[in-house]
Amino acid sequence: MTASAATSEPYTTVIGLEVHVQLQTRTKLFCGCSTRFGAAPNTQVCPVCLGLPGSLPVMNRTAFTLALKAALALGCRIAAFTKWDRKNYFYPDLPKGYQISQYDLPFSSDGHLEVTDPKGGFVRNVGIVRVHLEEDAGKSMHDEAAGTADSRIDLNRAGTPLCEIVTQPDLRSPQEARAWLNELKLLLVYLGVSDCNMQEGSLRVDANVNLHIPQPDGRIAKTPIVEIKNMNSFRSVERALAYEAVRQYDEWQATKAELGTTPKQTRGWDDPAGVTRAQRHKEESSDYRYFPDPDLVPVTVDERQLAEVRASMGEPPAVLRGTLAAKWRISPYDADVLVNQGRDIVAYFEDVATRVGEGKVASNWLQQDVLRTLNERGESIDAFPVRPEALADLIGRVQKGEFDTSRGREIFAEMLASGRSVADVVASLGIAVVDDADLVALCRELLAENPKIVADVRGGKEQAAAGLIGQAKKKNPNVNPAKVRQTCLELIRAM
């Protein structure tokens, strides 16, 4: 689906998102059990997260601080007084029979996060209704193929701290929704609030979507809101929303059913089939019978605390893009590419740029060589064999003209393969650095052998000098073509 297709549709797609992210703590929200992913089932559980009688929850300070950090970075108003509530429902993965969440006094509300399409398609400032802190449920598994009547419950995840982030219905296309999620993820990873790993369930997204359809009489018809669940990647979110918009338009044409005439519907995304399917109707929120959790005391936040958290936040990606572009004189596009790769890539870039003393060339090498290689190898920058000082050494030598860029790339590939330094690779590849006196002697030889080219250049056809490069490479494969060309032109001018 392309942006131009979106604008030609006879409706506006209205999207709001509800995102849950797992906070990067060592232990659970209300007990000291580990939150490490991938442990054997029911090995990270205790009386508190199992909901055994007599156990009492005590809140994790780090979880609350990380949640504050997320809310501040999203521009939220922080409540001076907040409390936790019980959300009551029965499900086998919820051992207490209620989830500790926040209802009427969330710790933060009224924020926003802007997303800009780097291709210039849109800028969207998305309102945040609220960010609150709650506990996760466990996992239930049902193996239908095994033909058993049982579901298996693992409660390792029960009680893991989650931030719930709810947006206003401000997004206007599936593409915007995906781009916004990317920006949110980038921000939260930069802040160290969450690793946002969707495969491990550290980030989950539900979407609310309906259509606004202008009518001939000027009225706007609104279709019933549908909540979409089971989307396992940002790409799935985009695909599910695109599918759902078309489905709702078809349904509206058939039924003319508008918002408010039917209960809110929940649909699940079936990724292989590429369709959404109806799920059970959502219970009304009053059915959760929220009430304040008597086991937890309220939390108050003052200005001094907020200042401390703010001071620990560093620059968010949106600010860093501008800072990086100005400091290193690189284009906004280049700054965007680097920042979107994450904090470690930015640190690597700045290290290389500082050593080389120039941003643009460092950015080029990062984007064309380092990032491409990381992509191909599926590696992260901290395990990358070419360290910033080695890359800076290589770039410096190319800039000094010891060898040209394509030779530099060969050396880079060899450094990557062997993990050796520039000097070692140069020696092992038999790349002797050609000194200036040798180069001049070689150029004089070439000019003596090619009177026609000399005459052409003197006649004003400088491009004729290109004919000398191949011959120079034959005489000495280590010469830098650009330097040969420049030296020959200087010698001819001096004739």
Next chain:
Amino acid sequence: MTLARQDVAKVAMLARLELSDAELDTMTSELSKIVGFVSLLDELDTAAVPPLAHPLDTQNVFRDDEPAPSLTTAAALQSAPRHDGEFFLVPAVLGESGAA
């Protein structure tokens, strides 16, 4: 103060309690008495009283993010009606999971 029978039926459904018609009649009458008793509080004028979030006058109780020992799996599972040594076993649940 009387509760409607259908309100009691709904509360029973939410609490996953299966009540016979006779039990529903009894519950409706008994719960109405309890609610009626508590509704005596409605006679107080609370317009100037701020809502109370917690009866204790204590705030900001936190613990450090330090791991503490968990139970062994055997100990965690021992009181479960059914388990397989690794997982709690429950009647089949199909459909959505995870925090809502």
